[in-house]
Amino acid sequence: xxxHTLAGxxxxxFAPSPTGYLHVGGARTAIYNELLxxxxxxxxxxxxxxTDRERSDEAMTRxxxxxxxxxxxxWDEGPFLQSERVDRHREAAAELIxxxxxxxxxxxxxxLDEQRKAAEAKGDAFFYPRTCFAVARGDSDARAAAGETFAxxxxxxxxxxxxxxxxxxxxxxxxxxxxxxxxxxxxxxxxYHLSVCVDDVDMRISHVIRGEDHLTNTxxxxxxxxxxxxxxxxxxxxxxxxxTDKKRLSKRFGAASxxxxxxxxxxxxxxxxxLALLGWSPGHDREVLSREEMGRLFTTDRLNSSPAIFDHExxxxxxxxxxxxxxxxxxxxxxxxxxxxxxxxGVEKARLGAAVDLHKNxxxxxxxxxxxxxxxxEPIAYDEEACKEFVSDPSVAESMAFLRVxxxxxxxxxxxxxxxxxxxxxxxxGVKAGVLIHxxxxxxxxxxxxxxxxxxxxxxGRQATEEHMxxxxxFLRAAGAAQGSTGPTAK
RNA sequence: GGCGCAUUCGUCUAGGGGUCUAGGACGUCGCCCUCUCACGGCGGUAACACGGGUUCGAAUCCCGUAUGCGCUACCA
Numbered sequence: 289x290x291x292h293t294l295a296g297x298x299x300x301x302f303a304p305s306p307t308g309y310l311h312v313g314g315a316r317t318a319i320y321n322e323l324l325x326x327x328x329x330x331x332x333x334x335x336x337x338x339t340d341r342e343r344s345d346e347a348m349t350r351x352x353x354x355x356x357x358x359x360x361x362x363w364d365e366g367p368f369l370q371s372e373r374v375d376r377h378r379e380a381a382a383e384l385i386x387x388x389x390x391x392x393x394x395x396x397x398x399x400l401d402e403q404r405k406a407a408e409a410k411g412d413a414f415f416y417p418r419t420c421f422a423v424a425r426g427d428s429d430a431r432a433a434a435g436e437t438f439a440x441x442x443x444x445x446x447x448x449x450x451x452x453x454x455x456x457x458x459x460x461x462x463x464x465x466x467x468x469x470x471x472x473x474x475x476x477x478x479x480y481h482l483s484v485c486v487d488d489v490d491m492r493i494s495h496v497i498r499g500e501d502h503l504t505n506t507x508x509x510x511x512x513x514x515x516x517x518x519x520x521x522x523x524x525x526x527x528x529x530x531x532t533d534k535k536r537l538s539k540r541f542g543a544a545s546x547x548x549x550x551x552x553x554x555x556x557x558x559x560x561x562x563l564a565l566l567g568w569s570p571g572h573d574r575e576v577l578s579r580e581e582m583g584r585l586f587t588t589d590r591l592n593s594s595p596a597i598f599d600h601e602x603x604x605x606x607x608x609x610x611x612x613x614x615x616x617x618x619x620x621x622x623x624x625x626x627x628x629x630x631x632x633x634g635v636e637k638a639r640l641g642a643a644v645d646l647h648k649n650x651x652x653x654x655x656x657x658x659x660x661x662x663x664x665x666e667p668i669a670y671d672e673e674a675c676k677e678f679v680s681d682p683s684v685a686e687s688m689a690f691l692r693v694x695x696x697x698x699x700x701x702x703x704x705x706x707x708x709x710x711x712x713x714x715x716x717x718g719v720k721a722g723v724l725i726h727x728x729x730x731x732x733x734x735x736x737x738x739x740x741x742x743x744x745x746x747x748x749g750r751q752a753t754e755e756h757m758x759x760x761x762x763f764l765r766a767a768g769a770a771q772g773s774t775g776p777t778a779k
Numbered sequence: 780g781g782c783g784c785a786u787u788c789g790u791c792u793a794g795g796g797g798u799c800u801a802g803g804a805c806g807u808c809g810c811c812c813u814c815u816c817a818c819g820g821c822g823g824u825a826a827c828a829c830g831g832g833u834u835c836g837a838a839u840c841c842c843g844u845a846u847g848c849g850c851u852a853c854c855a
Contacts, residue, residue: 305855337855397853404852411780413851439853456784465782466851473853480855504783504850527785527848534847562791565804569792573803592792595848599790602805612818650817660816710814725814737816 298330299494302356302363303370303484305337306348309545310355312598313499313529313537316563320526320591321497322361323564326583333491334366339374339483355546359556360579368491370483377478380486380516381440381471389515390471392428392438393420397474416441416467440472442481442512451510453503454495454524454588461507469508485509489518497524497588500595524588526567527595537598549603553626553654555614558607566596576609604652611657612649616641619648626658635665639747646743663733664747667756670763674736678727679767687717687724688731688764692757696750703746710742731760 302318304310325332334356336349353367384390393416404414420428421443432438449461471482478486488496496506503525513520531537537544543552549559560579569592570577570585577585611619620627620641627633632640643664644657651657662668678684694713698705710728714721729741732748745753 303855307855339855393853400853408780413781415851441853459783461782470853475853477853479853484855499849500784501849502855505855507783507850525784530848532790536848566791571793573793575791575804594785596792597790599805602791605805608818647817649819652817707814720814722814729815735815739816741814 296494297492298324298328299333299492300325300330300497301333301335301366301488301491301493303335303337303487303498304352306345306352308348309547310352311537311545312549312559312563315355315359315546315559316529316566317498317526318356318361319359319560319564320524320568320586322363322579323568323583323586324495324497324588325364326579327586330494331364332362333368333493334363335368335487335491336366336370337480337483338369338371339478339480351547355550358550359546359560365491368487370487373483373487373490374478376490377483377486378472378476381478381482384442384471384515385440387515388443390440390442391421391468392423392432393441393468393470394423394431394436394438395419414467415464416469418468421468437474439470439474441468442471442508442515444468444508445511445515447511449507449510451506451520451523453506454522455527455591455593456503456525459503459506461504465504466508481505481508481512485512485516488521489513489516493521495522495524495588497526500525500527524591526591527593529566530595530597532597534597542600553623553656554603554607555610555622555654557614558603558610561610562603562606566598567592576606608649608652611651611654614648616645616648620644623654623657626654627661629655630658630662630666632658632662632665639664642747643739646739646747660738663735663738664744667732668734670730670734670760672767675730675763675767678730679764682768684727685761685764685768687713687719688727688757688761690717691724691728692754692761695745695757696754698750701746701750703742706745707742727760728757732756 300321302314302321304314304318322332334353336352338349349367349369356363381390385392400416403417407414420438420441423431428438444463444466446463448463449465451459453459469481470479472478487493506523506525510520529537531542531544539545539548543549546559550556557578561576561582564582565575568586569590570582571590574581574585614622623644624633627635627640640661643661647657647660651660672679691710691713694709695706698709710724711721714724725741726736729738729744730736732741732744732753733739738744748756
């Protein structure tokens with residue numbers, strides 16, 4: 289069953305570094321954190337890892353928070369800024385030095401760089417030779433007191449590193465897999481490794497759910513947790529999300545950030561659902577399910593261990609599912625900016641709602657929906673190419689004139705009456721209904737492929753219908769005359 | 780190079796020794812519905828990377844090989 293029930297209160301955290309937009313991989317990590325929290329109770333903490341001040345910026349932090357909020361994620365504590373906790377990190381480093389778990393390193397960057405290059409030239413991995421580990425404690429203290437600059441390195445203990453990973457099982461790294469890594473830079477700032485571990489300890493994190501790219505880092509963190517005298521949390525390292533090139537999904541490959549999908553007209557619920565299923569399965573062939581349902585069903589043992597390729601097609605399908613099932617009012621809210629982009633901002637609300645309702649089960653994105661709805665309000669100019677078959681058949685113009693008269697006479701004006709009128713006319717003229725329907729759709733909407741005709745007519749109303757039919761007749765006459773002058777068609 | 784992780788239809792996955800002639804979903808193809816486009820319904824296509832073991836029996840366990848990916852910073 290769920291292993292976390294034995295481990296005390298579940299405290300999870302999502303800890304993005306604000307160096308860019310929220311990547312869908314990060315979003316998925318956040319989702320799994322929230323899902324575990326939803327399932328097990330406890331707390332979900334948001335922490336911003338901005339220890340790399342050169343690459344971090346406040347705007348990005350806000351951006352990430354708003355992307356998480358848009359996705360519907362709710363955290364219980366935070367956001368905490370790691371940069372505000374550097375005193376605590378330094379204090380922890382000092383304690384580690386005092387305990388002999390860490391030591392000062394006076395090696396210059398130039399020297400280390402040389403050593404690294406030499407190692408690389410030989411084809412070896414660079415491994416810090418522990419030069420400064422040999423410096424006697426008294427000397428070290430004296431040099432520091434004298435103002436010599438130094439970094440602080442963790443003294444890796446000499447044991448095999450073991451930890452439990454909820455996704456991959458028992459993990460084991462040889463002792464020499466990692467060297468004495470830096471805890472505090474020579475400018476006194478803490479590195480990521482120190483900060484995460486100290487923060488995870490202080491925030492009493494029980495489960496660290498993060499990307500697989502951190503798997504080898506965990507070999508550093510586990511001994512660090514132990515040196516800090518703290519219990520080691522449970523880990524779950526998630527496989528990466530790949531592009532179709534099987535490389536880590538990145539912007540240059542297409543959309544990779546949450547905000548890009550938002551701009552593409554993806555509903556947050558759809559993205560959440562899709563992402564949750566990319567690496568986790570609730571079983572029983574369930575696919576479309578709410579955040580609450582997923583929370584109820586979520587267990588880490590159903591997390592997948594192999595990487596997943598991001599499939600835009602399936603996301604689009606799922607988005608379509610959500611668009612068609614969302615209550616109209618909510619859908620209109622989400623679609624507002626897309627409708628505005630189609631010039632439909634000022635349109636009569638009731639009619640807009642009716643048109644959207646008519647098309648919501650055919651759209652795969654909000655932009656797509658707005659496009660489909662547009663012909664109800666803003667007939668596009670007739671395109672001669674698209675109308676060629678109507679222009680070349682003189683009976684079409686005649687039929688349209690008859691149809692216009694019948695439409696106008698329908699009373700009460702509505703979908704059923706309009707349909708009856710058209711079908712009656714078709715019967716009288718001995719043609720199939722479609723023969724009238726297609727040019728009529730063109731007359732009213734300007735598109736050959738679009739809204740269902742009778743709904744379109746009903747929604748437009750008697751007056752607009754008449755106007756557009758007349759407009760189309762005029763167009764047919766003009767086009768027919770132009771064609772007649774270049775070559776005879778009608779007899 | 781070293782260390783690590785991964786490998787079921789094109790894609791996401793179910794599967795945790797016999798119920799697998801491998802199930803579902805997206806995509807794709809065909810048919811039905813139909814005023815176009817969709818939706819919906821029905822049906823088809825398509826996968827256990829390879830080689831050795833273990834076992835009466837392996838997609839499922841073990842070991843290799845191959846391939847892919849990740850990490851290998853005083854980045855996170």
